[in-house]
Amino acid sequence: MGQILGVVIEHEQGLTKPVSLEVINAARKLADPISGKVVVFYLCPEAGEQTELFLQNGADEVRLLQHHDLNIYIHENYSFALAQELEKSPVDYLLLLATNNGKELSAVLSARLGVGVATDCISLSIAGDGDIEAVRPVSAGKALSTVRFSGKKPYILTLRPNVFRQTETPVPRAGEVFQQDIQLPELSHQAQQLVKKVGSQLDITEARIVVSGGLGMQGPENFELLEQLAKALGGAVGASRPVVDNGWREYSNQVGQTGKTVSPDLYIACGISGAVQHLAGMSSSRCIVAINSDPHAPIFSVADYGIVGDATKVVPALTREFKRALAS
Amino acid sequence: MKIIVCIKQVLDTAAAIQVENGQIVSPGSPRIINPYDEFAIEEAVRIKEKKPDTEITLLTLGPEGFKDSIKKALAMGADKAVHLMDPRFEGLDSYAVARVLASCIKKIPYDLVLCGKQAVDVDRAQTGPMLATFLAIPFVTVVTGVEFSDDFQSAKITRQVEGGSEIRELVLPFLVTCQKGLNEPRLPSLKGIMAAKKKEVSTLSAEDLGIEAGTLDCADNKVIQENLCLPPERKKGIILEGSEEEISGSLVRLLREEEKII
Numbered sequence: 001m002g003q004i005l006g007v008v009i010e011h012e013q014g015l016t017k018p019v020s021l022e023v024i025n026a027a028r029k030l031a032d033p034i035s036g037k038v039v040v041f042y043l044c045p046e047a048g049e050q051t052e053l054f055l056q057n058g059a060d061e062v063r064l065l066q067h068h069d070l071n072i073y074i075h076e077n078y079s080f081a082l083a084q085e086l087e088k089s090p091v092d093y094l095l096l097l098a099t100n101n102g103k104e105l106s107a108v109l110s111a112r113l114g115v116g117v118a119t120d121c122i123s124l125s126i127a128g129d130g131d132i133e134a135v136r137p138v139s140a141g142k143a144l145s146t147v148r149f150s151g152k153k154p155y156i157l158t159l160r161p162n163v164f165r166q167t168e169t170p171v172p173r174a175g176e177v178f179q180q181d182i183q184l185p186e187l188s189h190q191a192q193q194l195v196k197k198v199g200s201q202l203d204i205t206e207a208r209i210v211v212s213g214g215l216g217m218q219g220p221e222n223f224e225l226l227e228q229l230a231k232a233l234g235g236a237v238g239a240s241r242p243v244v245d246n247g248w249r250e251y252s253n254q255v256g257q258t259g260k261t262v263s264p265d266l267y268i269a270c271g272i273s274g275a276v277q278h279l280a281g282m283s284s285s286r287c288i289v290a291i292n293s294d295p296h297a298p299i300f301s302v303a304d305y306g307i308v309g310d311a312t313k314v315v316p317a318l319t320r321e322f323k324r325a326l327a328s
Numbered sequence: 329m330k331i332i333v334c335i336k337q338v339l340d341t342a343a344a345i346q347v348e349n350g351q352i353v354s355p356g357s358p359r360i361i362n363p364y365d366e367f368a369i370e371e372a373v374r375i376k377e378k379k380p381d382t383e384i385t386l387l388t389l390g391p392e393g394f395k396d397s398i399k400k401a402l403a404m405g406a407d408k409a410v411h412l413m414d415p416r417f418e419g420l421d422s423y424a425v426a427r428v429l430a431s432c433i434k435k436i437p438y439d440l441v442l443c444g445k446q447a448v449d450v451d452r453a454q455t456g457p458m459l460a461t462f463l464a465i466p467f468v469t470v471v472t473g474v475e476f477s478d479d480f481q482s483a484k485i486t487r488q489v490e491g492g493s494e495i496r497e498l499v500l501p502f503l504v505t506c507q508k509g510l511n512e513p514r515l516p517s518l519k520g521i522m523a524a525k526k527k528e529v530s531t532l533s534a535e536d537l538g539i540e541a542g543t544l545d546c547a548d549n550k551v552i553q554e555n556l557c558l559p560p561e562r563k564k565g566i567i568l569e570g571s572e573e574e575i576s577g578s579l580v581r582l583l584r585e586e587e588k589i590i
Contacts, residue, residue: 108461138451146554149552150549201492203491266587276343283562286589304565306566
């Protein structure tokens with residue numbers, strides 16, 4: 001029997017986050033060469049049609065842990081249920097998303113189980129001795145650290161969203177599904193009642209396309225131009241730190257070392273000069289387009305395509321062109 | 329209220345870095361209080377301004393150089409500091425650091441523990457939630473708002489999640505990890521800097537904490553760094569030229585045909 005790779009699904013009211021499927025895909029890729037098995041843990045009030053989705057994406061086994069308080073995530077419920085379940089059905093590795101929830105849960109599980117955790121991994125491989133080796137950015141990506149685990153299992157890894165996206169269509173598996181009703185800690189219901197979620201925008205860390213603005217946008221009103229471009233592309237709008245510090249945009253949109261690190265397919269930097277903290281937060285994007293009026297701006301050093309010009313003039317032309325192209 | 333604020337000293341975020349012998353180096357660059365920990369210090373000071381019988385204790389684990397950050401945090405308004413310093417603490421992973429912090433905090437009375445949401449050097453975001461788990465107290469991570477009840481016994485806490493936020497209520501004692509947006513950290517005033525010089529800083533070793541030799545050292549680390557390197561350089565890009573319409577047209581074509589993104 002090969003190694004067992006567990007995957008914890010993140011969902012919003014029973015709807016699996018698309019980036020969560022990347023984690024199943026990543027586990028599948030690791031499992032195949034070592035004849036490993038991918039076990040998906042889904043904590044929910046009821047499975048609905050999600051089970052099929054996990055099997056389609058490469059799960060060998062789905063373990064449904066059901067309780068009516070599990071329609072939303074709270075760490076108390078998740079860590080309690082998973083710690084119990086992992087005793088019954090042990091895994092060698094446990095993979096989660098490196099979202100705020102996933103990072104939090106991985107830390108609690110690590111402390112509860114006395115095992116190691118590698119946060120925000122961007123690359124996973126199997127080393128010669130059959131154990132996982134993970135690459136994770138440090139200092140917001142200014143350097144890359146390769147880590148291995150030691151001691152008790154399971155080894156826990158959180159995976160950066162958008163990095164492990166499936167390129168080819170996954171081969172569906174005829175997997176086994178185990179369903180069980182579980183107990184939760186006493187506070188479960190009370191805490192669940194108290195958690196209220198506000199807002200449901202596409203987050204810049206989960207968007208495939210990020211359109212980001214800096215001081216070169218000249219004022220908060222011009223971010224509407226970026227909203228329009230992002231809307232045309234189905235992306236999200238980010239911002240540089242000075243923009244956030246000026247109060248033009250919310251801090252949750254900030255890209256960089258004291259904001260979010262993003263790795264989208266396409267990052268369009270508009271009027272961003274490219275301070276070292278900003279470059280750290282976005283230079284792992286697959287394709288970077290930079291628009292800036294200063295041809296010597298550092299942002300051009302990481303850009304695949306550079307446009308020297310006033311972003312407030314270039315962006316509307318780009319939006320028109322993208323709309324035309326996407327309509328055709 | 330007794331507040332413990334956990335802080336770490338890090339390399340200035342504006343620093344360009346090099347890698348030497350598996351370590352990040354940046355000669356001559358300043359060290360700063362981890363930016364997220366500054367939100368934690370500020371929040372504690374604001375609570376004290378509203379509730380003057382509050383006592384703020386800083387807690388840090390690191391080498392002698394961390395004294396610079398302790399001084400600044402005391403100047404911002406913390407009352408005293410505990411500096412955990414021991415050669416045995418060098419190179420510990422988050423799990424071990426959280427264990428050491430917990431062993432110290434268990435010995436002192438507290439109502440509230442404030443941490444930064446992550447250190448901007450190792451970017452692990454683990455110490456806060458691990459510490460709360462070891463202390464067996466409730467916690468909320470990535471917090472952008474803490475609103476105490478009139479009797480300062482419970483608080484409504486706003487937590488940032490991808491694409492939105494959550495609100496939950498906790499009764500003391502609890503721990504939160506602080507995120508940008510919680511407050512605007514103050515600069516130390518001249519008066520604060522002068523007052524900081526008289527504040528108590530106690531230094532504790534592993535032995536002082538009762539940590540037995542051979543436990544909680546880096547040989548027990550659960551995560552081991554094998555290699556550290558700079559990220560690969562990006563290939564040189566091209567500058568598109570022409571009118572705005574021409575540039576837009578060629579960019580869209582390149583993104584579709586070459587990059588296959590749209």
